[in-house]
Amino acid sequence: MSRRRALGALAVLVAAVVAVVLYAVALLRRREEVTDGLVLLDATGPDGTLLDLDGLLDAVTNGVGRDERDDALLDAETLEVLSLAPLEPDARASARLALPEDTRACLSLSWPTSAGYSALLVDLPGPGRYALAELAACSLHEAQEDGADTGALIDPVSGMTVKALRERTAAALDACRGTEEPASRAARAAEALEAACAARSGLDRARAHGAPGTALLGVTFTHPPSAPAVGRVLAPLTDAGRDLLVRLVITDASDDEEMTAWRSCLDELHAQGAKAMVQVCDSIDLSTLDDEDFNRRLDRLIEAFPDADAWETGNEIGGDWLGEKAIKRTLEATRRLSESPQTSAATRVLTLYYQLGQGRAENSTFTVAQDALAPELLELSDVVGLSVYPQWHPLGCAADRVLDALSALAGDRLIALSELGYGAEDLDDGPWWYGSPTDTSTGRAVVARDLTAAALGRHDVWAAPLWWYYLEDEIESVAGVGSVLANAAAAPSEGGEAGCGG
Structure with a gap:
């Protein structure tokens, strides 16, 4: 293949990737909802109902209370702290936050899954309304792309291939995107996050056994x-x-x-x-x-x-x-x-x-x-x-x-x-x-x-x-x-x- 043709193919590939990312963001965001330039986030409790900010922070702190809240806005690249406690109450959603103007940010907070508390690093695409767990699952799922280039890797604990674990995550995310009602979508998002965390752990364990x-x-x-x-x-x-x-x-x-x-x-x-x-x-x-x-x-x-x-x-x-x-x-x-x-x-x-x-x-x-x-x-x-x-x-x-x-x-x-x-x-x-x-x-x-x-x-x-x-x-x-x-x-x-x- 000539250099010019290769560059042309690369340009087409980049355009396709950008289109997929933009489409994914559009699916994640409630396009019809006006958020006044803010990010609105939804999360559900064990009973499937939407949490308010107090309920969300109760989950974040394992019931200890606001004094132990650890939500923070980070620079998405360096993970330097931009601000602490950015989540605020909002009558429309579980919480809201304002994005910084000049820095791509992610939200960091501790969050429970069946495996225990993890730090969630939630990339924020822009103003809009989102399911918190869905954004977190997407961040994890996309970050695994480079490390999951073969279906031969086997998680030595579960016995499942990394490919199968990632397919489970993808299916859960698809189910999220097909749901518009906020509480239902946030509940499905929790399932997607569980799958993404399992895939992340499976990939880590498989890589450790496959490293030099x-x-x-x-x-x-x-x-x-x-x-x-x-x-x-x-x-x-x-x-x-x-x-x-x-x-x-x-x-x-x-x-x-x-x-x-x-x-x-x-x-x-x-x-x-x-x-x-x-x-x-x-x-x-x-x-x-x-x-x-x-x-x-x-x-x-x-x-x-x-x-x-x-x-x-x-x-x-x-x-x-x-x-x-x-x-x-x-x-x-x-x-x-x-x-x-x-x-x-x-x-x-x-x-x-x-x-x-x-x-x-x-x-x-x-x-x-x-x-x-x-x-x-x-x-x-x-x-x-x-x-x-x-x-x-x-x-x-x-x-x-x-x-x-x-x-x-x-x-x-x-x-x-x-x-x-x-x-x-x-x-x-x-x-x-x-x-x-x-x-x-x-x-x-x-x-x-x-x-x-x-x-x-x-x-x-x-x-x-x-x-x-x-x-x-x-x-x-x-x-x-x-x-x-x-x-x-x-x-x-x-x-x-x-x-x-x-």
Whole structure:
């Protein structure tokens, strides 16, 4: 085919795609309804009746109330927060919002599905009246196009092909578009959203089993286990067929006994073939140290662990408890580690704290990244990671899109799911749930499975999920998390068909 003819064919294809998109938007919007330039959104409760704003926010917050509302308008590309709490009451619909003039926006809010609470990232086509769940389902369905180019991918949990899961979503969306009455359409939209979320999770799990297996499977040690215990807790993870990474969280670098125990732990990790990442300072402790204490701690860590494979230079950057010196200290530590002959070859990991609307706008993940991070800090970092706690900040089916935004921020660097946890004394007060509203063990397993798969199925990920309470969850709980992580992360065997195993 000649270049001119190829360009002509491409132009026809682009025109066709644009026409389909415009037609879809026309179907989604109630064309006959005047909305005064606003977006009107409909949602239904379990009984199928339209919710008002109070009812909608009750669903968003899992019944906790307006104080925990997390609806936010985001820049649709960067996911920076444009405004918090944009939803307002409207007599005609469940809620209304005004669109920004110069930025393509999406609505972010936590929303319940049968799998639990996910962050919905709802692209807003323009003024009009829409079913909230239908817009969310469309956003998810369209985002899966690039990753679902083969019907051979099999979700190892459901046994269904990704193609079949997506066909179920398409059929549900078609049913929505054939319904005009607002409550009926919103109820059908809820079915479409369920299907789209199932397809998203199925695609993530299938991709994780079909990925090359080069990303590391990671966990976190919050205290130093004995040498025999190291082997026991790593054993379930080896079934993944991936290299292992363990983050070491040192509480007191001035405590000789603790440091000796960590030194023994790191030696045993290397003997077991695992890699070790030393955390410079946990986010909870950072604000309690003065500058002299922080520098003394860093000196001691570099002296004690010159053979660490990686360093977490900053932990949960953006957390509103960190204080004003967090980024300055993280940059200082990153410089030291990059310049020291002992540590310059080790991987440097910068972890951001994930939240899109549950805290102050200036502390949201991508606003912090754009407004507060020094360019030098990103330049000296090898990996940009994300810390996620779904009971406080739901993620769920939005994981791939959030990781896309993280990858765009990181540029040519790798990314990571560098902290994840579910179910613990300091987590269970969070208003949201995933996996099960009542059974923490089930919730923990589903979070570990779904978010590990979502990360490790990508080609730009260095490691995941660096499970935070791994020792506690593996040793002290009846249902350990190690085998769940290994199953979610299982890489294809050489010569095997990617994504075709359970």
